[in-house]
Amino acid sequence: MSSLILPAVLNGLTMGAVYALIALGLTLIYGVLHIINFAHGSLLMLGLYAAYFLFHFWGIDPYLAIVIVVPAFFALGYVLQRGIIAPMSAGSEQNVLLVTLALSLVIDNLALYFWTSNTRTADIAYAYDTVEVLGAYLTLGRVIAFFAALLVAGLMWLFMTRTRTGAAIRAVAIEKRGAEIVGIDVGHTYALCFGIGTACVALAACLLLPTFYVTPQVGYTFVLVAFTTVVMGGMGSLPGALVAGLLLGVIEALGGLFLGESLGQLGIFVAFILTLLFRPAGLLGRRPT
Amino acid sequence: MTHHINRRGLLKASGAMALLSGLASPAILRAQTPAIKVGVLEPLTGNLAYNGNQCAAGARFAAEAINAAGGIKSMGGAPIELVIVDAESRPEVAAAAVDTLAEAGVCAFTGASASALGLASSQAAAKYDLAQVFSVGTAEAIVERGLPNVFRFTPGVTKITAVALENLGLLNEAAGKPVKTAAIVHEDGPFGSQLAGIVETELPKLGIEIVEKIAHPTPHRDFNNIALRVKASKADILIPTNYINEYTLMTRALQQQRVELMAIYSILGGAASNIKFVRENNDIAQYVIDCNHWYDPNKEASKALAASAAGAGIDMTYDVMVAYATIQVIADALERSGSADRKAMIEALAASDYDGSIMPYGPTKFVNGDNVNSRPVNLQVRGDKIEVIFPKEYATIEPVFPRPAQG
Numbered sequence: 001m002s003s004l005i006l007p008a009v010l011n012g013l014t015m016g017a018v019y020a021l022i023a024l025g026l027t028l029i030y031g032v033l034h035i036i037n038f039a040h041g042s043l044l045m046l047g048l049y050a051a052y053f054l055f056h057f058w059g060i061d062p063y064l065a066i067v068i069v070v071p072a073f074f075a076l077g078y079v080l081q082r083g084i085i086a087p088m089s090a091g092s093e094q095n096v097l098l099v100t101l102a103l104s105l106v107i108d109n110l111a112l113y114f115w116t117s118n119t120r121t122a123d124i125a126y127a128y129d130t131v132e133v134l135g136a137y138l139t140l141g142r143v144i145a146f147f148a149a150l151l152v153a154g155l156m157w158l159f160m161t162r163t164r165t166g167a168a169i170r171a172v173a174i175e176k177r178g179a180e181i182v183g184i185d186v187g188h189t190y191a192l193c194f195g196i197g198t199a200c201v202a203l204a205a206c207l208l209l210p211t212f213y214v215t216p217q218v219g220y221t222f223v224l225v226a227f228t229t230v231v232m233g234g235m236g237s238l239p240g241a242l243v244a245g246l247l248l249g250v251i252e253a254l255g256g257l258f259l260g261e262s263l264g265q266l267g268i269f270v271a272f273i274l275t276l277l278f279r280p281a282g283l284l285g286r287r288p289t
Numbered sequence: 290m291t292h293h294i295n296r297r298g299l300l301k302a303s304g305a306m307a308l309l310s311g312l313a314s315p316a317i318l319r320a321q322t323p324a325i326k327v328g329v330l331e332p333l334t335g336n337l338a339y340n341g342n343q344c345a346a347g348a349r350f351a352a353e354a355i356n357a358a359g360g361i362k363s364m365g366g367a368p369i370e371l372v373i374v375d376a377e378s379r380p381e382v383a384a385a386a387v388d389t390l391a392e393a394g395v396c397a398f399t400g401a402s403a404s405a406l407g408l409a410s411s412q413a414a415a416k417y418d419l420a421q422v423f424s425v426g427t428a429e430a431i432v433e434r435g436l437p438n439v440f441r442f443t444p445g446v447t448k449i450t451a452v453a454l455e456n457l458g459l460l461n462e463a464a465g466k467p468v469k470t471a472a473i474v475h476e477d478g479p480f481g482s483q484l485a486g487i488v489e490t491e492l493p494k495l496g497i498e499i500v501e502k503i504a505h506p507t508p509h510r511d512f513n514n515i516a517l518r519v520k521a522s523k524a525d526i527l528i529p530t531n532y533i534n535e536y537t538l539m540t541r542a543l544q545q546q547r548v549e550l551m552a553i554y555s556i557l558g559g560a561a562s563n564i565k566f567v568r569e570n571n572d573i574a575q576y577v578i579d580c581n582h583w584y585d586p587n588k589e590a591s592k593a594l595a596a597s598a599a600g601a602g603i604d605m606t607y608d609v610m611v612a613y614a615t616i617q618v619i620a621d622a623l624e625r626s627g628s629a630d631r632k633a634m635i636e637a638l639a640a641s642d643y644d645g646s647i648m649p650y651g652p653t654k655f656v657n658g659d660n661v662n663s664r665p666v667n668l669q670v671r672g673d674k675i676e677v678i679f680p681k682e683y684a685t686i687e688p689v690f691p692r693p694a695q696g
Contacts, residue, residue, distance in 0.1 A: 004517050011513040109334070117338030119533050121569045128573070130545045137546050139513070211541075212510075213534050217336055221508045256514045261505035262477045264514075 007136035008253040014142035016249020017149040018208060022222050023229035023241040024153060025200030031236025032173040032193040035093055038100040039080075040226065041219025042107040043198055047073060047205025048214045049115060055122045055209070062122065062209040063144070069202045077198025081191040104219075111216035120214045127210050141210035148207050152200065153242040160238065169193055173236070228268060232275045234285020243283055247271070324370035325361060325629045327352070327619055328390040328398025329612070330410055331424075335378025336508075339533070340402040340608050344424050345373055347612030348399060350597050354590070355620045363627040369620060376401055380409035387413035396629035397422060397622070397638070399615040402608065404428030404480060411439045418631045420622075420638050422615040425582065425608065427557065428479060432659040439658035440638050442618055443582050443611050443648070446480070446557070449665045450487045453556045453580035456667050456679045458495045460578075460690040467691055468551055472501035472524035474515055474539065476531040484530045484556060492528075500524050509535050512542035520548045525691075527553050536560035540573045551691035555579040564604050567670050574670045576692035578678070582607040583666045584614070585649040585683050594647060614646040618653065621645065649683045 022044060029037045050069045054060040060068070084103065089095035129140040160166040171179040172189045180186050212218070229248055233240025248268050255267030275283060329348045332341035352369045360366040372393045376383035383406040390398050397420040401407045407426035412434075414421050420438045423431065427446040432439060444452075461468045473488055475481035485502065492499055501522035503515050512535070519527055527550050529539060537560055540553070553561070553576075560566035561579030584591045584607075594613055598605050618641065623629065626637035644652040651662035667679035669688055676686035 004514075004521060007517055008514055011511065015511050015513075112334055112338060117334075117342060118565065119339060119537065121537055123569045123571070128541060128544050139545055213537055215339070215534065217338075221510055253511070253514055256511075257518075261503060261509060261515060265506065 004257055005254070006134060008257045009250055010133055010136045010138055011142075012250035012253025013246055014138055014146045014249070015253065016246035017146035018142070018204065018245075019222070019225050019229050019248055020149045020242045020245025021145060021152065021204035021207060022201060022226040023233070023245055024149075024156060024238060025197035025204070026226055027230045027233065027236055027238060027241040028156070028200065029194055029197035030230060031238075032169055033081075033096070033190055034173075035096040035100065036227070037194075037197070038097065039103040039107065040197075040201060041223030042104040042111075043073070043077075043219075044201050044205055044208075044222060045111060045214070045216060045219040046076075046107060047202040048209055048212070048218060049111065050202070051206045051209045052120055052122055052214045055124070056120075062124070062206045066203060066206045069206055070199045073202030074195040074199035076195075078191045078195035080198070081194035082187065085194070086187060086190065108216055108219070115216065117216060121212075122209050122214075124210050139211050141207070145204075145207040145211075148203070149242060149245070152203065153238055156196075156200075156238050165192070225268065228272050232272050232282055234282025237282060237284045237286075240282055240284035247283075322360070322365045322367045324368045325364065325623060326370050326372050326393055326395045327616065328393070328395035328400075328419075329371050329373040330376055330383060330386050330390060330398050330400035330406075330421075331373070331612075332378040332383075332402050332406060333373075333375040335376075337378040337402050337406070340425070340606075341376065341378070343603070343606050343608035344400070344402055344612035346598070346601070346603050347424075347594075347609035348373070348616050350594055350601075350609070351613040351616035351620075353597070354593065355616070361620060361623045363624050364629070369616070369623075372398075376406050376410065378403075378406070380405050383407075384409040384413040386410065387417070387419065390414075391417040391419060395419070396631060397619050397634045399424050399612060399619065401426070404431060407431055411436055414438050418635060420619075420631065420635045422618055422638065424611045424615050428483065432657055436658065437639070438635055440618075440641075440655055440660070441658055442615050442646075442653070442660050442663060444663040444665050445659065446484050447487065448663070449580060450484055450491070450556055452665050453554075453667070454488065454491050454495060456580065457497075457554055459679075460688060461495070461497070464690050466496070468497055468525045470498050470500045470522075470524045471526045471528055471554075472503070472519045472522050473499060474503045474505065474519070474527060474529045474531065476507045476535065477504040478507065480557070481530045488528055488556065497526075505531070505535065507532055507535060509538070512539045513546060515539065516542040516546035516548055519543065519550075520546055525551045529553065529555050530557055533560045533563055533566065537566060537570060540570065540577070544573045549694070553577045555581075557581055561670065562668050562675060563606050564675060565606075567673060567675060571673060575672075576689055577670045578688070578690070579668050580665050581668060582611050583649070583668060583677065584610040584647040586677065586685060587683065588647055590617075590645075591647045610647060614648045617646045618643055649680070 026040050051062045051065045054065045085099050088099045130137040131143050168184045229244045233244030251267045251271050256264030331344045352371050356368040360368040372395050374386040374389050387410050399422050401410050404426045411421045415436050415438050423441040429445050473485050475485040555561040558579040561577045562581040567574045621643040622637035626633045641653040654661050666677050668675050669678045677683050678688040
C-alpha cells in the first residue's frame with residue numbers, strides 16, 4: 001500500500017487542479033455578484049458539449065477549441081447576466097438563486113432533448129498518454145490541466161489586482177453604490193464578471209474533455225465538489241479556490257486509498273466541516289469586517 | 290355540360306361509394322379497429338435516461354413490426370398503440386407513472402431498465418391487476434415477492450452470474466488454466482454489490498483466488514487509485530460490474546496505469562456490450578468479454594431490428610433488444626387471449642410458451658414470475674464489432690482467451 005501513496009497524491013493533485021479550474025469561475029461570480037450560481041454545472045456541461053462537437057464534426061482538438069469556446073462562453077455569460085439573470089432577479093439576491101436554478105433546469109433538459117442521454121467520449125489520439133513523474137504514471141490531459149489551473153489562477157489574480165477593469169470589479173464587489181457614484185457601470189461590470197466566470201468554466205471543459213465523458217448530467221458530477229472548493233477556499237478568493245481544489249483532490253485520493261473509494265469521498269466533507277469549524281471564512285478567505 | 294343530382298341519386302351514389310371503398314380498401318376498415326394500448330414505463334430522463342430511451346426505441350420498433358405484420362390477428366388485426374411514460378430514474382415516480390398507464394387503459398406494460406424502478410412500478414401495478422413484463426430487472430427481489438402481475442422475461446443476477454462463471458471456467462479450462470487470480474471492481478449499489486457477493490463466493494470453486502475487491506460509488510470521477518490497486522494486486526483477470534460512464538473511465542485508467550491483465554471479464558458490464566463504447570474507445574475495448582442480455586443475431590426478426598435501428602441512427606444495445614422482445618411477449622399474450630382485459634392478460638402471460646422472440650431463449654415458461662428458460666450470452670469485442678462467443682449454438686466467433694499481451 002505504501003508504494004501507492006505517492007502516485008495517489010500526484011494523481012490527486014491533477015484531479016484537484018480540475019476542481020480548482022471549475023471553482024475559479026464560481027468563486028469569481030460569488031465574489032462580485034454575491035450569488036451562488038446554480039447553473040455552473042450546466043454551463044460546464046454545455047462547455048463539454050461545445051468542445052466535443054467541435055472535435056466530432058470539425059476535428060478541432062479540444063486544446064485548440066479553447067480559442068473558440070472560451071470567447072463564445074464569455075459572450076454567453078455576459079448575455080445571460082444582462083438579458084436573463086439581472087432583469088428577472090430585479091436586484092434581489094434570493095431571486096438570482098432561483099433564476100440560476102431555473103436556468104440550470106432549462107439547460108439540462110434542453111441538452112437531454114437535443115443531444116439525448118448518450119454518453120459521448122472524444123476519441124483523441126493522446127487521450128491515453130501518460131507522463132511519468134517519480135515513478136507514477138499521470139494522465140497527460142490532467143497534467144496539462146494542472147499547469148493550466150496554476151496559470152489561469154495567476155492570470156486572473158493579475159487581472160483583478162493590476163488592471164483598471166479588475167479594480168472596477170473589486171470596487172463593485174466591495175461597495176456597489178459607491179462604485180456607481182464614481183461612474184462605474186455596475187450592470188456592465190456584473191455581466192463582465194459573469195462572462196469571465198462562464199469563460200473559466202468553458203476553459204475547464206476544454207481541458208477536461210480529453211480525459212472525461214460528456215452527458216447532460218455530467219455537470220452534477222463536479223458541481224458539488226466545486227461548491228465545496230469555493231467555500232473551503234474562502235468565498236470569492238481566487239488563490240483560495242486553487243489551494244482548496246488541490247487539497248481536496250489529494251484528500252479524495254488518499255481517502256479512496258485508505259478507506260475505499262465509496263467511503264473515501266467522506267474525506268472531502270470531513271475536511272470541509274473542519275475548515276468551517278476552525279476557519280469559518282475559508283482557508284484564504286477574509287473575515288467579514 | 291351540367292349534371293343535376295337529386296336527393297335519391299345522391300344517396301345511391303353515396304351508398305355505392307361506401308360499398309366500394311369498403312371492398313377496395315380493407316386497410317382503411319382495419320385501421321378503424323380500436324388500437325390496443327400497451328404501456329412502456331422507462332426512465333427517459335435522469336441518470337438512467339440512456340438506457341430508458343434505448344428501451345423505448347426498442348419497444349417502438351417492435352410495435353411497428355407487429356402492426357406492419359397485421360396487428361393482433363385474433364382481435365381483428367387490432368394495432369398496438371404504445372403509451373410511453375417517464376419514470377425519471379426515480380422509484381417514486383415510476384410508481385406514480387403506473388397510475389398514468391392505468392388511466393390510459395393499457396392492457397400490460399414493459400419496463401423499467403433498473404431493478405429499483407421495476408420493484409416500485411410492479412408493486413403499484415399489482416393493485417390494478419396490471420401485468421408488467423420486465424425488460425431489465427436483475428435483482429432477485431423482483432420475483433421473490435409473489436406478485437401475480439410480475440413477469441421477468443430476461444434473466445436475473447443469480448442466473449447471469451452462474452452462467453458467467455461457468456463460461457469463465459470453460460474458457461480457462463480450454464486455455465490450460467492460466468488464470469489463477471482475479472480482482473473484482475463493482476459499483477456499490479444493490480446491483481453491483483449483490484453480484485460481487487455472488488462472484489466472491491463462487492469464483493474460488495473454479496480454483497480462482499480473489500486477490501482484490503473494490504467498490505466504488507456512482508458517479509465516480511477518478512479511477513487511477515482503483516487501477517493502481519488492481520495493478521498492485523497482480524490479478525490475472527479483472528471482473529468489473531458497473532455502469533457505462535464509470536466503465537469507460539475505468540478501462541482508460543487501466544490502460545494509463547499499464548495494468549497487465551489476461552482478460553477483462555465483465556458481468557453485466559455497462560459498456561462492454563455497448564457498440565458506442567467500442568466505437569469511441571476501440572483500442573482499450575479489444576477482447577473485453579461481457580456476460581449480458583443479448584439477442585440471437587441469426588434470427589430474421591433480429592436482422593430486421595438491426596436494420597431498423599441502423600436506419601434510425603440508434604445503436605443496437607441490449608436495452609433495444611430486450612424491450613423489443615418484451616413487446617413481442619405481450620403481443621403473443623394478446624394473440625392467445627384475444628382480449629385486452631388485464632386479468633386475461635395476466636393469465637395469458639402466466640401460461641405463455643412463446644418461443645418466437647428475438648432472444649436466444651427456449652419457450653417462455655414463467656415460474657413465480659421468472660422466465661426459467663431465459664439465459665444470458667457471452668460477448669467479446671473484436672475489431673469494431675461485438676461478437677457472441679457463448680452459448681456455442683449462437684456463437685458468431687471463436688473466443689480469444691487470454692487476450693494477446695498489450696503492446
